[in-house]
Amino acid sequence: MPFLSQEHNKKSFVVATDEKDFRLNQDVSGYVAYAERQRQLDTLASSKRNYRSWCVIPDIVAVELLTKHNINIHDANFLKDPKDVKKLERIIETEYPKLKTSNMTSR
Numbered sequence: 001m002p003f004l005s006q007e008h009n010k011k012s013f014v015v016a017t018d019e020k021d022f023r024l025n026q027d028v029s030g031y032v033a034y035a036e037r038q039r040q041l042d043t044l045a046s047s048k049r050n051y052r053s054w055c056v057i058p059d060i061v062a063v064e065l066l067t068k069h070n071i072n073i074h075d076a077n078f079l080k081d082p083k084d085v086k087k088l089e090r091i092i093e094t095e096y097p098k099l100k101t102s103n104m105t106s107r
Helices: 030-040 059-069 082-095
Strands: 013-019 022-025
Touching: 022 059, 059 082
Parallel strands: none
Antiparallel strands: 013 022
16 A cells, blocks of 8 residues: 655655565656746846755655666765766656756756
């Protein structure tokens, strides 16, 4: 029987198991809607900003990044490795463009 990974958090993973496998699912529609609103706001903001949000990454995507691409975005040293950051940028641009929160493109 499926259950939430965090009973108190309706946006947490839905965990489904059977005798030999398990599956994780998460409704990411709220994240996608948030990212779209942010991209719309980004078109109104000054292009001379030094910093801006680039994307939002739901937990289920973080798990997929780790298992499929060997990228651990929760590792304390992740942002210190430019090669991994660039790899993440390419993956977001190609596989998860609806999670981008700005209209910036990869450098």
